[in-house]
Amino acid sequence: MILRAKYVMPSSHEVFENGAVRIVNDEIMDVGEFPRVAQGQGEPVHDLGDIALLPGFINAHTHLELGDLAGKIPPPASLTDWIRRIIAVRPEDADAIHATVAAGAEASLRAGTTTLVDITATGHSLAPLMASQIRKRVHFETLGFDSLRSEQSLQVLRSRLDSAGRDDLTTIGVSPHAPYSTSETLYRECVRIQAEQGLPMCSHVAETVEEEEFVRDGSGPFADLLRSLGVDLDDWAPKGVTPVQYLHKLGFFESSPLLVHGNYIRDDDIPILRDLNVTVVYCPRSHAYFGHSDHPFEKLFALGVNIALGTDSLASSPSLSMLDEMRFIVDRHPHVSPERVLTLAMLNGAKTMKVRARIGGLRSGWKADIVGVRIPPGASRVPERILSDEATVILTMIDGKVCYQAAD
Ligand SMILES: [Zn+2]
Incomplete structure (x- = not known):
């Protein structure tokens, strides 16, 4: 399974635009820019759109x-x-x-x-x-x-x-x-x-x-x-x-x-x-x-x-x-x-x-504990927008399983 999102943050200091996380069972297998992560995999892609994915x-x-x-x-x-x-x-x-x-x-x-x-x-x-x-x-x-x-x-x-x-x-x-x-x-x-x-x-x-x-x-x-x-x-x-x-x-x-x-x-x-x-x-x-x-x-x-x-x-x-x-x-x-x-x-x-x-970051070989946050548009840095009052959690994944997903 590949999760795709506008931003993927392996840690608070790294942001991939048009990013993706590849997950197999409970583990993260790959993190990076979507075209590279998805290339040759043939796995289902869940495009989460205009959100940020970061460590839970x-x-x-x-x-x-x-x-x-x-x-x-x-x-x-x-x-x-x-x-x-x-x-x-x-x-x-x-x-x-x-x-x-x-x-x-x-x-x-x-x-x-x-x-x-x-x-x-x-x-x-x-x-x-x-x-x-x-x-x-x-x-x-x-x-x-x-x-x-x-x-x-x-x-x-x-x-x-x-x-x-x-x-x-x-x-x-x-x-x-x-x-x-x-x-x-x-x-x-x-x-x-x-x-x-x-x-x-x-x-x-x-x-x-x-x-x-x-x-x-x-x-x-x-x-x-x-x-x-x-x-x-x-x-x-x-x-x-x-x-x-x-x-x-x-x-x-x-x-x-x-x-x-x-x-x-x-x-x-x-x-x-x-x-x-x-x-x-x-x-x-x-x-x-x-x-x-x-x-x-x-x-x-x-x-x-x-x-x-x-x-x-x-x-x-x-x-x-x-x-x-x-x-x-x-x-x-x-x-x-x-x-x-x-x-x-x-x-x-x-x-x-x-x-x-193996939690607290999105790394290959670490647990797929991931949060998806819808963030407001703007010119400020992604971490700043994640911590703005308008940001909302829309997805919580633990061990590769979706434990919460906001209704659209
Ligand atoms: Zn106490």
């Missing part, structure tokens, strides 16, 4: 099971306030979560997302995600701060890992939630599980200054929150370092995990993240919702840290659209080029999925 978007951070909370929690004064609200309203019913997660996966496909990295606290997200054609990595979340809760949480995690299904589009991971909610012992157990089973890891780290205060000094709003939840902090010894440095000492970064948020990564944290190939996941609109200081993504990028993009959950973000996230960056940071913004959602996201995943 990779949403590196979601919690689809929180989808029903869309618009229900106004921006809070602090993360601890928000957590109190979430604890009160978070969904637990399996059937309801299945429906919410299925809807989130569908919305993601319509938005051109071909790979999702999802976190599930309940474990209920896995089944509906496996039923979806989207490529996904599902992280089972674990948390607990005192020894009893840590032990219980670890048992639940191990049993979920033992019973979790796998298939070609599904990878299982683990997510110790955050340094203020997950004990040192539990983080160490996650490092052990990673070493035993080779599972990818992710964690919310350096999200707030209050988290840093808690890790450094053992004080502040997170200490108050934990005590109010009945957690005994007698065993918690302040670490005197940043959250990144604390987790580094536990060996958590050795497996090159995802570090979600990283809003308050400090200068002396950066060499650790760069040298251990940790990917920082920036969630632009969720970051703005919480009113954080400017995110250091440009500095991290300049210093060699891999930055990917995520939408976060609908509890703190208005949609699951990666195009919307990218437009938001273009709007707030106009000096960052559209090419670089697209890279965050394509190749940089793919780097988190390990090299063998």
